Amino acid sequence: MLLNLRFIVLENLLLYERPVNIKKNRLFFGMARRILFFLLFCIAAELMGQQSPQFSQNMHNQLAVNPGYAGTTGMINVAVGNRQQWIGMKGAPSTTVFGVDTEMNILGWNSGLGLQVMNDQIGQINTLNMALVYAKRWEYEFGKLGIGVSLGVVNQVFGYSDLETDPSGGSNNYHNQKGDEKFTDDQGSAFDAGLGAYFESRKFYMGFSIAHLNKPKPKLAQEYVSYLNQTFFITGGYRYKLKNRPIELSPSIFVKTELASVQIDFNINAMVKDKYWGGLTYRIQDAVVLLGGVELNNGLRIGYSYDINITKMKGARDGSHELLLGYSFDLSLEKRKRKYKSVRYL
Numbered sequence: 046m047l048l049n050l051r052f053i054v055l056e057n058l059l060l061y062e063r064p065v066n067i068k069k070n071r072l073f074f075g076m077a078r079r080i081l082f083f084l085l086f087c088i089a090a091e092l093m094g095q096q097s098p099q100f101s102q103n104m105h106n107q108l109a110v111n112p113g114y115a116g117t118t119g120m121i122n123v124a125v126g127n128r129q130q131w132i133g134m135k136g137a138p139s140t141t142v143f144g145v146d147t148e149m150n151i152l153g154w155n156s157g158l159g160l161q162v163m164n165d166q167i168g169q170i171n172t173l174n175m176a177l178v179y180a181k182r183w184e185y186e187f188g189k190l191g192i193g194v195s196l197g198v199v200n201q202v203f204g205y206s207d208l209e210t211d212p213s214g215g216s217n218n219y220h221n222q223k224g225d226e227k228f229t230d231d232q233g234s235a236f237d238a239g240l241g242a243y244f245e246s247r248k249f250y251m252g253f254s255i256a257h258l259n260k261p262k263p264k265l266a267q268e269y270v271s272y273l274n275q276t277f278f279i280t281g282g283y284r285y286k287l288k289n290r291p292i293e294l295s296p297s298i299f300v301k302t303e304l305a306s307v308q309i310d311f312n313i314n315a316m317v318k319d320k321y322w323g324g325l326t327y328r329i330q331d332a333v334v335l336l337g338g339v340e341l342n343n344g345l346r347i348g349y350s351y352d353i354n355i356t357k358m359k360g361a362r363d364g365s366h367e368l369l370l371g372y373s374f375d376l377s378l379e380k381r382k383r384k385y386k387s388v389r390y391l
Contacts, residue, residue: 097256097276098140098165100128101326101334101350102369103299104312108144108159108178110278110301111254112193113243115180116148116157121376126369131354133363136168146178155182157191171202174237188246195239201263201271202232233263233271241278251281274303282312291318312336322348331356332365346371 100109106124107114123145131137146159159178164171176197183190241254255277262272282297292315299310314324314336326334332355338348352365 097301098128098142098163099130099138099365100126100140100142101310101328101332101352101365101367102126102336102348103280103310104282104295104297104314105338105348105369105371106142106144107243107252107280108146108161109142109163110256111241111243111252111280112159112161112176112178112195112239113180113191113241113252113254114157115146115159115178115191115193116155116182117189117191117243117245118373119148119375120373121145121147122371122373124369124371126367128365128367130352130365131363132366139166140164148182155184156180157182157193161195161197169204171204173200173202174198176237176239180241180243188244190242190244192242193240195237195241197237198234199237199257199261199263199273200232200234201265202230203265203271204230231265233265235261235263237261237273247284249281249283252278253280254278274305276301276303292316293319295324310334326350328352338369344373346373 097110100106103110106126107117108122108124109126125143126141128138128140130139141164143162144159146157148155148157150156151158157178157180159180161174161176161178163174165173174197176195178193178195180191180193236259238258239254239256240258241252243252243254244250255275257273257275260272260275265271277300279300280297282295285294285296286292287294295314295316297312297314299312301308308331309329310326311329312324312326312334314322316322320340322336322338322340324336326332326336328334332352334350334352336348336350338346340346348369348371350367350369352367354364
């Protein structure tokens with residue numbers, strides 16, 4: 046989440062509140078801009094924390110954070126989600142994720158195969174991740190284990206061409222004026238890899254994964270430096286069926302850290318009649334999240350969450366919306382006997 050502050054701080058404190066007279070301060074402005082970006086992307090440990098996009102429905106979309114999950118349900122699963130964070134705040138993050146995975150036999154190995162695409166827009170900075178996912182799977186009497194790898198590319202675009210400064214030094218209307226000095230766009234790509242392990246039994250699940258394993262550094266045309274630190278994810282949950290009630294309770298925990306900072310989500314979900322669910326999440330020092338959803342008879346699932354922000358950051362109190370859609374189906378011509386309960390979530 047702290048990465049989300051990076052461009053907002055830049056935009057609100059420099060570009061929007063402190064227009065610069067280019068005629069008088071051209072040299073100073075150029076030097077200050079280079080120093081600023083160097084600090085933001087290289088040495089500011091606090092701003093380098095939490096580079097991975099924020100999601101509130103992590104328990105419903107495990108593939109997005111753990112390649113070891115691929116193939117766990119034994120079906121073909123398609124999921125697409127969109128998160129609009131801090132509604133009403135200029136430059137706030139907007140994230141879209143798409144994933145598909147399935148179980149299959151590859152050269153005699155029980156395997157999981159998938160595709161993961163994630164696009165994260167923060168102000169003028171756009172990060173696109175695309176990766177193929179493979180997981181080797183083992184089935185035991187007590188559960189299923191998957192160890193997976195994701196291999197792909199990360200592309201970052203720094204779209205500054207629409208940002209301008211007013212050469213007259215005026216405090217208002219300094220955008221899109223003829224003669225203004227414009228920033229130039231920049232972009233770069235790099236190879237990206239991740240690892241993960243995921244275990245599931247009838248009663249509980251747990252997972253551990255590492256994103257940006259190789260610390261990719263997109264090669265930019267300009268002198269600015271951008272790199273993605275390793276991010277560690279730990280997930281775990283338990284399923285408890287109430288006696289004589291069509292309700293299943295699922296407490297869970299989600300931990301995200303890159304060692305510079307830690308995000309911890311505590312969640313409790315209730316599934317009613319294997320069809321409806323609702324829940325509550327507490328994200329330490331950040332938000333309280335309300336979740337709900339429904340699973341239709343045709344395999345379509347719809348989930349929604351709303352973050353009630355408790356942070357003191359100005360402009361972040363308008364909340365965040367997240368919508369997640371999923372569809373699961375089986376192309377097998379014959380019904381296969383399943384020893385374990387398939388995951389009912391996205």
